[in-house]
Amino acid sequence: MSPDDTVTAAEAMVAQLESYGVEYVFGTCGHTNIALLDAMGRSTIRFVIARHEQAAAHAADGYARATGKPGVVLLHVGPGMTNAVTGVMTAALDSVPLVAIAGDIPSYYRGRHPHQEVNLHADGDQSAIYRPFVKRAWQVHRAADLARFTERAFWTATAGRPGAVLLSVPMDLFSRPVPRDAAAGFPLATPERPGLRAEVAGRIADLLVSARRPLVYLGGGLRRGPGLDALRSLVEHLDIPVAHSLMAKGTLPDSHPLLLGMPGFWGLELTNRYTREADVVLALATRFAETDASSWDRRYTWQFPPGELIQIDIDPAEIGRNFPVTVGAVADVADAVQAIDAAVRDRQATPSSRPGLRESITAARGTLFTESRERGTSQRFPLRPERILTDLRAAIPPDAILVTDVGWNKNGVAQCYELPDEGRFITPGGASTMGFGPAAAVGVQIAQPDRTVVALIGDGGMGAQLPAVPMAVEQGAPVIFVVMNNRSHGTISDLQSASFGHSYGCDFVTPDGSPYSPDFAAYGRACGADGYTVDSADSFGEALRAAVAARRPAVLDVPMVNEPVPTPGHWNIKDIYQGIFD
Numbered sequence: 001m002s003p004d005d006t007v008t009a010a011e012a013m014v015a016q017l018e019s020y021g022v023e024y025v026f027g028t029c030g031h032t033n034i035a036l037l038d039a040m041g042r043s044t045i046r047f048v049i050a051r052h053e054q055a056a057a058h059a060a061d062g063y064a065r066a067t068g069k070p071g072v073v074l075l076h077v078g079p080g081m082t083n084a085v086t087g088v089m090t091a092a093l094d095s096v097p098l099v100a101i102a103g104d105i106p107s108y109y110r111g112r113h114p115h116q117e118v119n120l121h122a123d124g125d126q127s128a129i130y131r132p133f134v135k136r137a138w139q140v141h142r143a144a145d146l147a148r149f150t151e152r153a154f155w156t157a158t159a160g161r162p163g164a165v166l167l168s169v170p171m172d173l174f175s176r177p178v179p180r181d182a183a184a185g186f187p188l189a190t191p192e193r194p195g196l197r198a199e200v201a202g203r204i205a206d207l208l209v210s211a212r213r214p215l216v217y218l219g220g221g222l223r224r225g226p227g228l229d230a231l232r233s234l235v236e237h238l239d240i241p242v243a244h245s246l247m248a249k250g251t252l253p254d255s256h257p258l259l260l261g262m263p264g265f266w267g268l269e270l271t272n273r274y275t276r277e278a279d280v281v282l283a284l285a286t287r288f289a290e291t292d293a294s295s296w297d298r299r300y301t302w303q304f305p306p307g308e309l310i311q312i313d314i315d316p317a318e319i320g321r322n323f324p325v326t327v328g329a330v331a332d333v334a335d336a337v338q339a340i341d342a343a344v345r346d347r348q349a350t351p352s353s354r355p356g357l358r359e360s361i362t363a364a365r366g367t368l369f370t371e372s373r374e375r376g377t378s379q380r381f382p383l384r385p386e387r388i389l390t391d392l393r394a395a396i397p398p399d400a401i402l403v404t405d406v407g408w409n410k411n412g413v414a415q416c417y418e419l420p421d422e423g424r425f426i427t428p429g430g431a432s433t434m435g436f437g438p439a440a441a442v443g444v445q446i447a448q449p450d451r452t453v454v455a456l457i458g459d460g461g462m463g464a465q466l467p468a469v470p471m472a473v474e475q476g477a478p479v480i481f482v483v484m485n486n487r488s489h490g491t492i493s494d495l496q497s498a499s500f501g502h503s504y505g506c507d508f509v510t511p512d513g514s515p516y517s518p519d520f521a522a523y524g525r526a527c528g529a530d531g532y533t534v535d536s537a538d539s540f541g542e543a544l545r546a547a548v549a550a551r552r553p554a555v556l557d558v559p560m561v562n563e564p565v566p567t568p569g570h571w572n573i574k575d576i577y578q579g580i581f582d
Contacts, residue, residue, distance in 0.1 A: 006177035009143040010039040013174075016150050016183035018043055022072055024446060025101075026050055026060040030076025032103025032116075035174035037074070048446065048475060051467035053080050055439035057087020059471065061096050062403065062443030065426050068223075070097035070157045071443065077104050077171075078116030081126050086433060092133040092164035093430025094247065095221070097157040100134075100166045102126065107141065107170035130166045137166040143176035151186035159191035161315040193314065193332035196339045200329050204282065204310050205343035207327070211280035214240045217263075219286025220247025220429065221314065227334025228252075231284075234341040239352045241361060243271055245286050247429045249414050253421040254365075257358040261365065263301050264292040265571035266415045270364040272569055275301045282340075283311045285333040288322045289429070295572035296322055312336045372416035379537045382559035388484055388540065389417050392454070395544040396480075398422045400452040403444055405437030405461030407491040409484055411565045413456065434489075435464030438481060442468055445477040452480070452548055459485040459508070459517055466523065472553040473528040480547045481524070481555045486562040487515040494564040495573070517557075524555025534558045 007015075013036065017025075026048045029037055040047055050056035053075055060071030071091070075084050081102050091098040104126060105114050111123035118126040127137040136156050138149045146169065153165045208214050216235055222228055228251065235242055235258050242252055243260045252259050260271040267275075272294070275281075281302070286292075294300035308326040311319050312333055319328035329336065376390025385408045396402075399422035404410040410427045419425055426444060428436040441455035455468070462483045472479045493506035508516045521531035530552050532543035540558055547554040 005180055007180050007182075008035065008039065008174065009146050009176050009178045009182075010035045010174040012178050012180075012182040013146055013150060014039040014043045014045065016147055016186065017045060017072070019183065020154055020188045021069065024048055024063060025072045025074050026056040026063070026443065027074030028053055028056060028076060028080060030080050030103060032077045032105070032171040033074055033101075033174075035171065036101070036103070047074070048471065050439065050471050052465075053083035054087045054435065055465055055467040055471060057084045057098070057100070058090065058433075058436050058439035058465070059443035059446075059468075060098055061087060061091040061094075061436075062426065062440030063447045064091070064096050064098055064443075065440075066401070066444040066447035070099050070154060072099045072101065075100060075102040076116075077102065077126060078118055081118065081129060085129060086431070086435075087439075088130065088164050088166075089133045090428050090431045090433040090436055092135075094428065095162050096164070097162040098164040099153050099157050100130070100164060102166065102168045103174070104139075104168050104170045106172045108172065110170075127166055127168045133164065134166050135163040138168065140167070140169045140173055143173045143178050144182075146173065146178070147182045147186045151188060154188050155191070160193075161313075193335065194330060196312070196329055196331040196336040198339065198343070200327065201336070201339035201343040204327055204329075204340050205347055207280050207308065207310060208238060208240070208282065208340070208344060209348050213274070213278050214238065214280045214282070215274055215278035216240050216242045217275075217281055217283045217286060218242055218244040218248045218251055219284055220245060220251075221285025222248070222251060222333050222337070225334060227337050230334075230338040230341040234337060234344060237341070237351050238344060238348075239354045239357060241274055241357060243267075243275060245289060245292050245429075246410075246414050246427065248286075250419050250423060250425045254418045255421060257362050259365070260361060261368075262292060262414060263569070264294050265567050265569040266291070266411055266565065267301070267569045268364055268368060269568055270360070272301050276303050278307050280308050281310065283309060284337065285313055287318050291571055293322065294570040297570060297572070300570040368416055369418045380561070381537045382486070382561050383534075383537060383540060385412055385484060385560055385563055386416070387537065388482070388558060388560060389413065391541040391544065392456070392482065393417065393420075395541055396454060396548055397452050400454055401426060401444055401448060403427070403437050403441040403453060403455050405455075405457040406432050406434050407458045407460070407484075407489075408560075408563075408565055409437070409456040409458055409461075411491075415565065434458075434461045437461050438465040438468030439471065441479045441481070442472045442475065442477050445472070445479045446475060449477075453478075455479055455481045457481065457483055458490065459483055459487060459520070460489045462520060463518065469524055469527045469529055469553065469555060477553060478551045479553055480544070481520075481553075482544070483520045483555065483557050484560045485517055485520065485557055486560045487517045488562055490562045491564070493562060498564075520555050520557040524553070529553035529555055532556045
């Protein structure tokens with residue numbers, strides 16, 4: 001094979017990524033991946049420098065959530081790999097498609113412990129770090145295998161239950177020659193997802209039609225399109241109330257008259273009463289997370305039996321994991337809901353009506369939102385958290401995307417922020433990762449350049465991912481970073497105080513015990529963003545409206561009092577240190 005018939009494996013891989021529709025790669029450089037970066041520099045792919053690998057992974061994750069396409073993160077060996085673990089794990093646990101490409105030590109030095117090799121008790125096994133949470137990890141041993149493994153990585157990340165994968169490539173293989181058409185031999189197919197068989201849809205329809213108190217419990221696997229249209233058709237036809245998981249907020253609009261909201265720890269008593277008393281529950285693409293299931297304690301939320309559970313999920317491992325099922329089906333949830341809706345209408349053409357149902361839901365939800373807004377009128381300064389949410393909703397466009405971190409900015413928003421019908425809520429669920437919000441918002445903004453993107457984060461989360469601000473500036477991404485600053489890891493401080501009578505190790509203080517915080521607005525300005533220091537109750541709304549109008553990266557430092565999120569339900573985290581057994 002003549003030199004004219006070959007390209008480097010890196011060049012072939014970049015061509016393959018282009019053919020798969022990859023437009024952005026997030027990451028950091030290192031000596032093990034610069035050959036790939038060199039090839040990328042001559043392509044249509046844009047490399048987003050993140051300054052820290054966790055920030056890169058979160059940004060790629062945010063991009064994937066906003067587009068539905070796999071995010072791609074490029075890593076370096078050793079510390080680059082380990083820095084990214086938290087971000088890749090966050091995507092994995094939230095079923096987000098993400099492809100991590102990591103340069104590795106030269107193949108011919110394996111086991112000799114070269115610079116930055118992951119070694120001590122094993123030689124050169126950096127992939128083992130990721131195996132507990134990725135869907136699959138590949139270690140490339142021959143340049144000839146790279147194109148095949150790349151195709152396998154993208155297929156695996158998107159097929160079935162989406163998730164994260166790892167492709168580990170020794171640095172020398174990137175520079176080895178491969179046939180010029182190597183990548184063309186591995187086109188990426190579109191995964192065909194399993195549907196719901198007609199007889200199973202019929203069984204489910206029979207249970208729903210005959211149920212006295214049916215309930216739909218919606219997880220994060222259904223977003224837009226015909227499946228969501230069918231869900232609305234189904235619940236409105238049978239007048240079935242809908243509860244949703246944390247990850248599913250916004251799937252049905254908060255204004256829908258059948259929407260109960262979240263169950264479990266942050267759920268209303270009305271919602272938890274419906275979950276306890278439902279005789280048939282149709283659970284769609286949800287894993288029954290601990291907080292939404294009151295630590296699986298049947299006294300508070302779900303009761304199976306006597307209730308009958310119909311569980312539909314693309315991942316067979318989730319069927320019956322936490323509760324016994326009457327019908328368990330492995331299927332694409334969008335296809336399944338369409339089949340069930342059709343089967344229900346075959347059996348019952350006339351819509352059902354449950355007197356008083358919609359009125360009771362509307363009253364309970366209306367009270368929740370109204371009381372939250374009333375608390376949000378407080379002129380107290382530092383601001384109450386609900387004042388921040390009230391002013392935020394008034395100042396940002398209805399179609400804005402709200403990317404949260406953890407704490408009040410996640411749990412309070414999920415519970416009592418009335419998301420506009422056109423809005424979107426993105427949050428870390430499975431790992432509940434502090435530091436997700438700032439960098440993920442940059443990825444979301446890159447994916448949705450024309451929409452307003454707000455990173456609503458605590459000062460702990462902002463401090464954990466400061467590289468997000470210069471990344472936004474470099475990319476021209478007008479993210480608005482709203483820092484709810486209580487000078488504390490507030491949620492844990494509250495928990496510790498409630499459990500032990502005082503807080504220690506959770507609050508930011510100087511050596512003399514005075515509350516401490518960096519000047520986040522000044523940090524934003526130092527990075528080239530706009531910085532706004534909020535110094536009164538009314539100045540937050542003014543600063544926010546200015547930031548929205550400017551369409552530039554902006555950091556708003558918002559002093560906030562430390563108040564716990566209302567928790568009507570139960571979560572064993574409050575007494576887990578005592579144990580649950582005598």
